[in-house]
Amino acid sequence: MPIREILQLGNPVLRQIATPVADPTSAETARIITDLADTVAHWRATTGYGRAIAAPQIGELQRIVLLRLPGHDIWPLINPSIIDRSPEKLVVWDACLSFLAIFMQVERHAWITVRYQDPAGHWHETRAGHEDDLAELLQHEIxxxxxxxxxxxxxxxxxxxxxxEFERRFRADSPYGR
Known part of the structure; x- marks a missing residue:
């Protein structure tokens, strides 16, 4: 199980723009997806946090995001981009495995449409909204x-x-409390 170190706030790699994946079907892409899945599963098991992770968080500057929502199969999104977004915005609690010691409120679109490739290279579009807090999660990871x-x-x-303090006051009413 290749659990990778998650880069922490202040690491300059987290501020770099990831490169598009040229071949979603490559062994390298599959390795990154496996590493992301194993790493986020480990964090969820040990901290209770971790619904998703992006490749730059493990030092891979590739446009890959992996979602691991409770009760669902893992969902890798390769080369994801937001192609539409709601005019309505919401203020939500946000946290990150790259700085899990702090929480904050951010503004996100109420819904978005994301275009992405799967590991077979096929293109898909999904509209993400409030269900599973998918819109805010995908905006965070992208x-x-x-x-x-x-x-x-x-x-x-x-x-x-x-x-x-977040756990004491706000977790029960947030996506992290589910």
Whole structure:
């Protein structure tokens, strides 16, 4: 089980723009997907957090995102891009495996449409909304591919709190409480 180190806030690799994957069917792409799946599963098991991860978080500057939603199969998205978004925005709690000690409120679109490739190279589109908090999750992960972190999207610095304080006051009503 190749559990990889997750790069932490301050590591300059997290601020770089990931390169498009030339061949989604390659052995290298499959290896990255396996590493992402194993790493996020480990974090979920040991911390209770971890619904998704982006390749730059493990030092791979490739446009790959992996979702691991409770009760669902893993879902790798290769070369994802947001092609449509709602005019409506929501303020949501956000956290990141690259800085799990802090939580903050950010603004996200209520729904988005994402175009991506699967590991066989086929293109798909999915509309993500409130169900499974998929819209906010995909926006967070696709931001990683562009070198953008949730700390860049804080709506009010007064919302920033420690993980302990978040768990005490807000976790039960957030996606992390599910």
């Amino acid at each position: 931001d990683h591919l562009d070198g953008v972190l949730s700390v860049d999207r804080v709506v009010d610095v007064k919302s920033i709190c420690t993980r302990e």
